Amino acid sequence: MTSPAPHDDALLIAGKAYRSRLLTGTGKFTDLDQTRAATEAAAAEIVTVAIRRTNIGQNPDEPNLLDVLPLDRYTLLPNTAGCYSAEEAVRTCRLARELLDGHNLTKLEVLGDRKTLFPDVVQTLKAAEQLVADGFDVMVYTSDDPILAKRLEEIGCVAVMPLAAPIGSGLGIQNRYNLLEIVENAKVPIIVDAGVGTASDAAIAMELGCDGVLMNTAIAGAKDPVRMARAMKLAVQAGRDAFLAGRIPRKRYASASSPIDGLIG
Ligand SMILES: CC(=O)[C@@H](O)[C@H](O)COP(=O)(O)O
Numbered sequence: 001m002t003s004p005a006p007h008d009d010a011l012l013i014a015g016k017a018y019r020s021r022l023l024t025g026t027g028k029f030t031d032l033d034q035t036r037a038a039t040e041a042a043a044a045e046i047v048t049v050a051i052r053r054t055n056i057g058q059n060p061d062e063p064n065l066l067d068v069l070p071l072d073r074y075t076l077l078p079n080t081a082g083c084y085s086a087e088e089a090v091r092t093c094r095l096a097r098e099l100l101d102g103h104n105l106t107k108l109e110v111l112g113d114r115k116t117l118f119p120d121v122v123q124t125l126k127a128a129e130q131l132v133a134d135g136f137d138v139m140v141y142t143s144d145d146p147i148l149a150k151r152l153e154e155i156g157c158v159a160v161m162p163l164a165a166p167i168g169s170g171l172g173i174q175n176r177y178n179l180l181e182i183v184e185n186a187k188v189p190i191i192v193d194a195g196v197g198t199a200s201d202a203a204i205a206m207e208l209g210c211d212g213v214l215m216n217t218a219i220a221g222a223k224d225p226v227r228m229a230r231a232m233k234l235a236v237q238a239g240r241d242a243f244l245a246g247r248i249p250r251k252r253y254a255s256a257s258s259p260i261d262g263l264i265g
Pocket residue numbers: 024025026027048079081109141166167168169170193194195196214215216217218
């Protein structure tokens with residue numbers, strides 16, 4: 001049997017196919033040139049933007065992110081970073097849709113507190129319901145709770161994005177069994193969002209069967225963001241290939257690498 005070439009293995013989100021399974025954030029870079037260079041090195045196709053913090057045309061006198069990440073090349077994923085209630089998040093998504101001429105794809109995050117930046121799951125569910133009813137394609141940041149992930153899928157979110165660890169912590173995947181449970185039960189893409197620290201974290205997420213990884217701090221905060229972006233691209237690709245190839249089972253005892261049948265003497 002021939003394995004599909006990696007480029008046949010598209011990530012489908014809201015009816016659109018993407019070759020890249022690495023989604024990147026646009027915050028925390030030194031300047032727009034670095035944002036562009038790192039995003040290119042990551043080979044990201046979907047880039048997320050904090051609508052309340054980033055100029056995508058609201059302030060005509062300030063540098064515009066879209067000058068370095070043009071809409072004909074990237075799929076913009078406006079996000080609701082900084083929102084602490086369903087109401088604020090819904091309002092922010094509507095503002096983004098207005099600014100972007102009816103663009104329906106959105107990343108919902110409703111935060112619970114400023115210390116952990118964990119999602120407020122009650123407010124997240126409420127906002128997701130309203131946004132889906134309002135015609136948005138909602139990619140939703142959530143905790144790594146499998147029951148909640150399923151509820152968000154049932155509501156109609158187009159992708160569910162459980163955290164690996166708190167946003168910006170770089171702690172890597174804290175509960176791989178929860179992620180596995182979420183992935184095994186999902187009918188929509190599962191994209192790990194937040195908490196990745198280095199390339200091996202991204203590879204593990206993909207080896208677990210996640211459909212993609214979204215990250216910002218691990219790239220933007222690295223000593224060499226462009227180099228880290230490239231490392232993340234390769235890690236996501238390697239993890240995906242390893243998942244599709246199927247890992248060998250773990251065994252307690254050794255099994256010789258060379259066959260012992262037909263040994264002389
Ligand atoms: C960029 C974004 O949308 C956030 O959810 C978050 O910033 C990602 O987390 P890390 O910064 O930990 O990668």
